[in-house]
Amino acid sequence: MTSRQLISSGGPWEERVAYSRAVVQGDWAFVSGTTSTASDDVAEQADAALATIAAALEQGGFSMADVVRVRYLLPDAADFEACWPVLRRWFGDVRPAATMQQCPLIDPAMRIEIEATAFRG
Template sequence: MGRRRVSTGTEWEPKVGYSRAVRVGNRVLVSGTTATDEDGNPVAPGDPEIQTRRALEIIREALEEAGADLEHVVRTRMYVTNADDWETIGEVHGEFFGEIRPAATMVEVSGLIGPEYVVEIEAEAVVPADE
């Protein structure tokens, strides 16, 4: 079974040794994703709504490049620096996943890769064999 890697082209992927997403067979695993612009700079420092939206947009793009879509997502994990933001983050998650309703986890952490980030999201998808 082959391995297909999806890259966003940031300098960190080869330095750290990771891919934005990896597809093996019918599974697509998307790495922890923060809200960054095309140059890898933070988007909307400290804003949970905008950061959640941007992270999920990046995840959707990675899934599509790997031959999947949001409808194939079966699990998400959300790491947040302030659990009090759960409702805002959850509402944006709901906008993207609505009736898909993947298994989801939200965990409060003491910090992310930089102090400007307040949310990081992972996703796992399973693409049906006929797609």
């Protein structure tokens, strides 16, 4: 039986909503939707979210190079292009499968939410 590791970033939502920042199951890591409100700038929010994702992956023994799937959720699709330089910096050589979806987020201050799946094999 493969062990399951629950990873927390210590954020308040994790306890309130009963979820983990990431779950590692065998060679897979599933990182929950990650946001930031540290800045109003969507690109800065994306960078902060990806840094949180990288830290969660590292805690589980993964790296951003292991990311095979990423999903970007934005309330305003027009904001996505401003994130491209940040995404290239984090994923330029990794080039995971990706989806961008326009949808409302739980807090209007959040301009992007990012979730990721990683595999080490």
